[in-house]
Amino acid sequence: GAGVSQSPRYKVAKRGQDVALRCDPISGHVSLFWYQQALGQGPEFLTYFQNEAQLDKSGLPSDRFFAERPEGSVSTLKIQRTQQEDSAVYLCASSLGRSVGTTGELFFGEGSRLTVL
């Protein structure tokens, strides 16, 4: 596709429900990042993939958060047993960069806004 695509754009979940957020990066982009953005704040890093390998998941706030990118393209961020504090916009970004230290422009999706009631 022409850009990074995320779905759903909006998700309302009841506390305790599981949710899955999808990111379809730009074709050929090796690096994929997930971020969480609370209202009025800058994005906070969650996790990073290089192809199918999850190289850094240090930003995932708890073991209820899980991300995968099994074939090195589409990625899914799963949140189990959602809590109200999980309400945020979840942003996905991709970059062509092929190795650590390679500078690559970052392209963002529109985000998935999660509201947990």
Next chain:
Amino acid sequence: KNEVEQSPQNLTAQEGEFITINCSYSVGISALHWLQQHPGGGIVSLFMLSSGKKKHGRLIATINIQEKHSSLHITASHPRDSAVYICAVRSSGNQFYFGTGTSLTVIP
């Protein structure tokens, strides 16, 4: 601890004014990005810098690696420039750190 600090947090300008947004960072970086986010909208990458200066239309971005500082300038500001401007750095370990953003409002 914030690896990236931006100033000011909020900025209101009259149409036509010259605007400067500042970014300081504390980590070793391979690149610095300036991003624009409109309310309810996605994030758009404006610039990616590793040294010197870049210009695109009315936007100019500069970086001083020794001082770990970057500035984004907007000349002849226009109401459509109203948005949140975010500074992000890509560390040597390939992780991105983001500033909290500068909310710019340009009044006609």
